[in-house]
Amino acid sequence: MSGAPYPPVEPYESGHLDVGDGHSLYWEVCGNPDGRPAVVLHGGPGSGCTPGLRRWFDPARYRVVLFDQRNAGRSRPWAGEPSVDLSANTTPHLIADVERLRTHLGIDRWLVLGGSWGVTLGLAYAQAHPEQVTELVLAAVTSPDRWLLRWITRDMGRVFPREWERFRGGVPAADRDGDLAAAYSRLLHDPDPAVRATAAQDWCDWEDTHVSLAPDAEPSLSIADPAFQLAFARVVTHYWGNGCFLDDGQLLRDAHRLAGVPGLLVHGRFDVSAPLDTAWQLHRAWPDSELVVLGDTGHSGGDLRATVIDHLDRVADRG
Numbered sequence: 001m002s003g004a005p006y007p008p009v010e011p012y013e014s015g016h017l018d019v020g021d022g023h024s025l026y027w028e029v030c031g032n033p034d035g036r037p038a039v040v041l042h043g044g045p046g047s048g049c050t051p052g053l054r055r056w057f058d059p060a061r062y063r064v065v066l067f068d069q070r071n072a073g074r075s076r077p078w079a080g081e082p083s084v085d086l087s088a089n090t091t092p093h094l095i096a097d098v099e100r101l102r103t104h105l106g107i108d109r110w111l112v113l114g115g116s117w118g119v120t121l122g123l124a125y126a127q128a129h130p131e132q133v134t135e136l137v138l139a140a141v142t143s144p145d146r147w148l149l150r151w152i153t154r155d156m157g158r159v160f161p162r163e164w165e166r167f168r169g170g171v172p173a174a175d176r177d178g179d180l181a182a183a184y185s186r187l188l189h190d191p192d193p194a195v196r197a198t199a200a201q202d203w204c205d206w207e208d209t210h211v212s213l214a215p216d217a218e219p220s221l222s223i224a225d226p227a228f229q230l231a232f233a234r235v236v237t238h239y240w241g242n243g244c245f246l247d248d249g250q251l252l253r254d255a256h257r258l259a260g261v262p263g264l265l266v267h268g269r270f271d272v273s274a275p276l277d278t279a280w281q282l283h284r285a286w287p288d289s290e291l292v293v294l295g296d297t298g299h300s301g302g303d304l305r306a307t308v309i310d311h312l313d314r315v316a317d318r319g
Contacts, residue, residue: 003306005055016076017067017104019097021088026074027067027101031059036134036316037110039065039098041118041125043140046235048073056113056309061316065110067101069094069121071235080231082193086238090245091144095125102132111315113308115139116274116299120244120251123282127257134318136263136289137311139304140271141279143251144244152273153180153240156210159272163209170202182241188234200229203237211299213270255285263289266307268297 011028018024031054038057042049049066057064070089071079079086098121102110111134114122119138126133142148157164168176175183187199204221221229239245247253263286267279276293283291297303 003310005052005305005309006057006059007055008051009054009059011054011066017097017101019070019093019100021093022077023070023088023093023097024076025067025070025097025101027065027105029063029065029105030054031057031062031064033063035059035061035063036318037063037065037107038312039067039102039110039112041098041112041114041121042066042069042072043114043116043118044072044232044236045069045094045117045121045239046072046079046232047117048075056305057312058316062312063107065101065105065107067097070097072231078231079234080227084234086234089235089238090242091121091124091239092245094121095128098125099129099132108132109134111135111137113137113312115304116142117239120144120246123251123258124246126261127251127254130257130259130261133261135315136258136261137266137308138263139266139308140274140299141265141267141282142274143278143282144246145251146243146248148274148278149181149240149243151275152210156272159213160209163206167202167206167209170199179241181237184233185237185241188230188237196230197226200226200233203233204229207236210273211271213272213298252281252285255282258286258288261288264308264311265289265291266294266304266311267291268294268299268301268304270296270298273299 009030011030014028016024016026040053048068068075077084109132112122119142126136171183184199184203188196190196208222265279283289294303
């Protein structure tokens with residue numbers, strides 16, 4: 001078990017699913033039609049699925065479902081469109097979308113894989129529909145709680161003071177002591193395209209900064225296509241500016257709903273974007289979980305991926 005990604009694979013089925021509210025979700029299925037069903041919940045929110053995520057699963061043993069969440073990737077409407085309306089994009093909407101997709105594909109129960117924001121969505125989905133989840137595999141454990149959103153947008157300035165001063169300075173002076181995510185969200189919907197583009201770049205620069213504490217960390221968002229930056233930043237700030245549309249402390253409070261659902265939590269000790277106690281507290285509240293802490297890994301990287309792939313290989317033949 002090397003944890004190496006599997007060779008590239010193409011979907012054998014794909015389409016768009018109308019989920020109401022004017023939204024159409026792109027989805028795809030790859031691997032073995034008779035394999036163990038699994039669904040991938042991408043990060044962000046707003047990043048969309050990538051072909052690389054298909055390679056985490058043995059294509060001979062898994063039936064893997066990937067989809068782009070509302071306003072992300074190939075789903076429509078796209079958040080990069082000038083007049084996009086994000087009001088029908090909330091965590092309860094996404095939970096309902098996952099269920100609608102499961103039913104549409106005729107899947108009874110499935111393994112749920114999530115990374116970063118996908119962890120938060122995966123937990124919220126599993127707590128709402130535990131009978132549909134065979135297992136949770138969660139990497140880079142995040143929380144929607146207000147303290148963590150403040151940690152990322154403010155407290156991390158103590159770790160990266162120069163970069164945070166630039167990030168904070170990107171919003172109007174009147175907003176600098178308030179909710180920075182909400183302030184950036186307003187800029188990202190400004191009528192002036194130059195204002196929107198600058199805000200998107202500034203937000204993505206800060207995202208790349210606070211996930212950078214790992215030996216193999218490389219910037220990705222700050223050098224991304226400007227259209228992607230705008231779409232991504234709009235969705236992220238929409239969620240963060242609204243507390244991710246979940247009650248504060250909800251996922252820990254409702255962890256008892258996961259009783260009987262096995263889970264793997266993989267977290268890097270260098271992940272200062274989501275400090276390790278986030279994963280630790282969840283593990284303590286969820287007795288059926290296993291916590292794996294990687295000593296020299298941050299919010300992403302090859303060790304996280306390899307650990308998850310090894311686990312997926314071990315559990316591929318479970319019911």
